[in-house]
Amino acid sequence: MTGDAVLILIVEDEPPIRRLLRTTLGAHDYRTVEAATGGEALTALRHHRPDLVLLDLGLPDMDGLGLIAKIRGSGPVPIVVLSSRGDEAAKVSALDLGADDYVTKPFGADELMARLRAALRHRLQQQGADRTFASDDLSVDLVRRLVKRGAEDVKLSPKEYDILEQLVIHAGKVLTHKHLLREVWRDDSVDPQYLRVYVRQLRQKIEADPSTPRHVLTEPGIGYRLV
Numbered sequence: 001m002t003g004d005a006v007l008i009l010i011v012e013d014e015p016p017i018r019r020l021l022r023t024t025l026g027a028h029d030y031r032t033v034e035a036a037t038g039g040e041a042l043t044a045l046r047h048h049r050p051d052l053v054l055l056d057l058g059l060p061d062m063d064g065l066g067l068i069a070k071i072r073g074s075g076p077v078p079i080v081v082l083s084s085r086g087d088e089a090a091k092v093s094a095l096d097l098g099a100d101d102y103v104t105k106p107f108g109a110d111e112l113m114a115r116l117r118a119a120l121r122h123r124l125q126q127q128g129a130d131r132t133f134a135s136d137d138l139s140v141d142l143v144r145r146l147v148k149r150g151a152e153d154v155k156l157s158p159k160e161y162d163i164l165e166q167l168v169i170h171a172g173k174v175l176t177h178k179h180l181l182r183e184v185w186r187d188d189s190v191d192p193q194y195l196r197v198y199v200r201q202l203r204q205k206i207e208a209d210p211s212t213p214r215h216v217l218t219e220p221g222i223g224y225r226l227v
Contacts (some may be wrong), residue, residue, distance in 0.1 A: 006120065007031045009050035011062050011067070012082065013039040021054065024109050030116075038062035042070060045077070052120060055099075056082040057090055065093050072098035076117040082107075088221040095176050095222070102174070108197050118172035133168040134227060138206055138215050149206055159184060160202045163195070167216060167226035176223040199224060 008025055012018045013036045021034050033048050044050070049125040055073060059066030070078060080096045081102040091102050100119040103112055121175045131142040137150045142165060147154040156164065162184045166175060180195055182188040204211040217225045 005031070005110060006052070007033065008116070009033050009035060009041065009044050009048065009053045011035045011038070011053060011059070012056040013058065014056075017056070017082075019148050021087065027109075028113055036060075038064070038067045038070075041067060045071065045074065049181060049191070050077060052078045053081065054080050054082065054116070065090070065097055068094055068097045068099055076123060076154065078123045080115055080119050090179070092222055094180055095174055099172050110111070122170065122172045133171055133226075135171075135215060137208065140164065140171065141167060147206070149208075154205050156205060157197050159197075160205070163198055163202060164225045164226075167224065171226045172225055174219050174225045178223075180223065 006029075007012060008030050008052055010021050010025075010032055012021065012034070015036075018034050022034065022114045024030050026169060030164055032121050033044050033050060038061050041053070041055075043206065046054070049053045053065065055064060055071075064081070068081075071077065071079060076151070080092075081091070081097040083091050083102045083104055084095070094102060100122060102117050103115050133140040133142075139148045140146070143162065147156055147161070147164065165181055166183050177192040177195055178188045181192065182189045185194070200210075203213050205216055215227055217227055219225055
C-alpha cells in the first residue's frame with residue numbers, strides 16, 4: 001500500500017516529535033492530522049476517520065492504554081504504538097488491548113514506514129478474509145490446512161498448526177504470548193515455556209535454518225511475528 005490518500009492520526013504530546021512525524025510521513029505521501037491529548041484524539045477519530053492511528057502512550061490527560069481500549073471499541077482502525085525502549089510490559093499490554101504493532105523510540109524512518117505499511121496491509125487482509133499466505137519458500141492454505149516449504153508438504157502437529165494459523169491470520173503483527181496461549185490452548189495462564197517448545201518445533205519444520213529464522217521471528221519478552 002502506498003501513502004496515496006492514506007490519513008494518519010498522530011497522537012503525541014511533544015511538539016518536536018509531532019513535527020518530526022509530520023515531516024517524515026509527508027515525505028512518503030501520507031496525509032496527517034494531529035492530536036496532543038487523548039481527548040483531541042477521540043474528537044479527531046470521529047471527525048476525520050483516519051486510516052491508522054500512530055499513538056504515543058504518554059499522554060497528559062489519560063492513560064494511553066485506556067485510549068487504545070476506547071479506539072478499539074469504536075472500530076477496527078489500525079493502531080501503531082510509539083513506546084520507550086525496554087518498556088516490554090507496556091508493549092505487551094498495548095498489543096493485548098488491540099494495538100497492531102509498536103515502534104520503539106528512537107526510531108528510524110525506514111522502520112516506521114515498514115511498520116505502518118504492515119499494519120495497513122494486515123487490516124486489509126482481515127477485511128478480505130484472505131485464507132492463503134505465501135512468503136519466500138513458505139506457503140499456507142488455511143482452507144485446506146496445507147503447509148508447504150518449497151514443493152514439499154510439511155506435516156505439523158495440531159498445536160504447531162494452530163500456532164502457525166494464528167501467525168498467518170495476523171501476518172506482520174506481533175502476537176503476544178498471552179494471545180497465542182489463549183487462542184491455541186484456550187487458557188492464557190498456561191506456562192509460556194510450552195509455547196516456546198512448540199515454536200521451536202515449528203521452526204524446525206518450516207525454516208531453512210531454524211537457528212536463524214526468516215519466517216517466525218521472536219519479539220523478546222513479548223511474543224512472535226510472522227514476516
